[in-house]
Amino acid sequence: MFRQSMLGIPDIARSSADAETAYLAGGEPLGGFINGELQGVVNGYDSAVVLPGGNLVSHLAVTHVGVSPMHTRRGVARHLLTEQLRRAHRQGVVVAGLRASDARIYGRYGYGIASWSVRQEVDLSNGGQFFPERRGDVRRVDALASFDLFRRIAKNAPASRAATLVRWDAWWTIQEFRTRLSSVPHYAVVVGSEGAERGYLRFHVQPSDNWFTSPQRTVIVDDFIAYDGDAWRALLGHVLSQDILHKVILPSRPVDDPLPVLVDNPRAVQTSELRDESWIRPLxxxxxxxxxxxxxxxxxxxxxxxxxxxxxxxxxxxxxxxxxxxxxxxxxxxxxxxxxxxxxxxxxxxxxxxxxxxxxxxxxxxxxxxxxxxxxxxxxxxxx
The missing domain is CATH 3.30.1050.10 (SCP2 sterol-binding domain)
Structure with missing residues (x-):
């Protein structure tokens, strides 16, 4: 039902029924029925979110909100979203949160925009490179085989920035699934000695008709965790110092990210696409x-x-x-x-x-x- 309502969402089960089962297993779906037929859905996953000051509160990650195209504007979504929030409140969940496909919808249910994000593009041919000191605690790891390591690093990360989420099993399942089925190479780098890592950065190559001769060889950052400024510089330095690259894209970064003052030429960092990120509903x-x-x-x-x-x-x-x-x-x-x-x-x-x-x-x-x-x-x- 969710795929039908969104139109552009691929069918995971066609590629891996096991991945879809694992992805959906931990959710708490609700269905809306008309004349005995399913016409709307909403789902949620148990998580936690960081508040200013570093404390965590329970967080229901709301997702898979969709209504049959044949039954829109009949109150199906309103009933499902309202019931979901009231159930979560009765269960003692402190907040609900989501990512909005349409920013006009969720304010009416009490969701407010709790964080914003920006896109950064770094032009490495225009002074955007950063060459950190050579260090022995930065190493590449296999981007697909290292998800247990990524999980551990994320779990142990300090709660320094509000709106940071504790990632749940289904979220990790879909990250691994996308990496495995991707048609382009994926890479990962970690910082810190083995067993005491302090961050990681996962990235993939932007598709190119001819990577070897392309004047725009680009990589896109998929996930980036750094425990402190030293780890942040080390991980970014690995990517920004690659001679083969022309551009690095970071699709989602904080609005106060200091990347422009890290590189030699701040104009080499183009910041764009300010957009709402976290929608949070206090319960x-x-x-x-x-x-x-x-x-x-x-x-x-x-x-x-x-x-x-x-x-x-x-x-x-x-x-x-x-x-x-x-x-x-x-x-x-x-x-x-x-x-x-x-x-x-x-x-x-x-x-x-x-x-x-x-x-x-x-x-x-x-x-x-x-x-x-x-x-x-x-x-x-x-x-x-």
């Missing part, structure tokens, strides 16, 4: 807010509206020591999707105020800016 507002670390010294009293989950609706007092229910008069009113955007640091209060989505006096806006301040912009770096 248990108390646990969500109290897992986040807040700044500033003032408390802000906020009326939070949640028409879907009554337990979240009401007045909250938020400060450096956490969030509590309050009987005080609120300084402003926010929707549940807006509180998600603020809590992750995806947008500053000043920007949302300029857009008319936060309406408060200047003192309250300044207090919100301190309350929701983050050192790094949120970013996940993966799709699902």
């Amino acid at each position: 248990d507002l108390g646990k969500f807010l109290n897992a986040r670390k807040f700044g500033g010294s003032d408390r802000v009293v906020i009326q939070i509206d949640d028409p879907l989950i009554a337990a979240n609706h009401g007045v909250w007092s938020i400060g450096a020591d956490g969030a509590t229910r309050s009987d005080e008069r609120p300084s402003l009113k926010l929707s549940v999707e807006t509180i998600a955007e603020l809590a992750f640091g995806a947008q500053p209060p000043t920007a949302l105020a300029a857009a008319g989505r936060v309406q408060a006096d200047q003192a309250t806006i300044e207090a919100l800016s301190l309350l929701f301040a983050t050192d790094l912009k949120p970013h996940s770096g993966i799709s699902f």
Whole structure:
């Protein structure tokens, strides 16, 4: 049903029934029926997401949202998405999250944009190369045979950037499946001594009619984890110092990624395609807010509206020591999707105020800016 609704999604089972079984096994699908026939689906996988400050909360990775083309605009998707959120709330899940095929849909269900991403293209023929010092802890590994290693590195990665997800088994299954069936070469490099790796970078060759003589030999980064700045420089240095290459493409990077100041010529890094990445829907507002670390010294009293989950609706007092229910008069009113955007640091209060989505006096806006301040912009770096 999902493939029928999306049209362009390939059938995994035609290539590997075992891969499709493994991919779907860990999900929690819901079906919508009309006259006994399946006409809509939604699925979800158990995960966790990092909040500003480094704490993790449970996260339902929502995916496979689709309705039969013959039964659209009949409330099927609305019923499924609403039921999914309410079930997850009853089960104690703190937030739900998804990647949106259409950015106009999910705000009505309380999802807010919790992270943005950009595309980076590095022109190695125009000063985009970076030649790190020779080091013995960077090594190539087999891109297909090393998924157990990639899993371990990802699992042990520090929770330094909000919106980072704990990857679930089905996500890894599809990554391995795509690598195995790819028609182009895939490569991987890790940094750190064996057993103490501190990051990896997976990449593949962009298809070319004649790679040997092509003036645009390009590789595309598939997945990139670095525990710290040293690991980040080492892994990027491996790719950016390849003499055979003309261009390196990183399809999904944080909006504050420092790559332009790493290379010799910052103009060699073209940043484009700013787009919404993580959509997050708070389900248990108390646990969500109290897992986040807040700044500033003032408390802000906020009326939070949640028409879907009554337990979240009401007045909250938020400060450096956490969030509590309050009987005080609120300084402003926010929707549940807006509180998600603020809590992750995806947008500053000043920007949302300029857009008319936060309406408060200047003192309250300044207090919100301190309350929701983050050192790094949120970013996940993966799709699902």
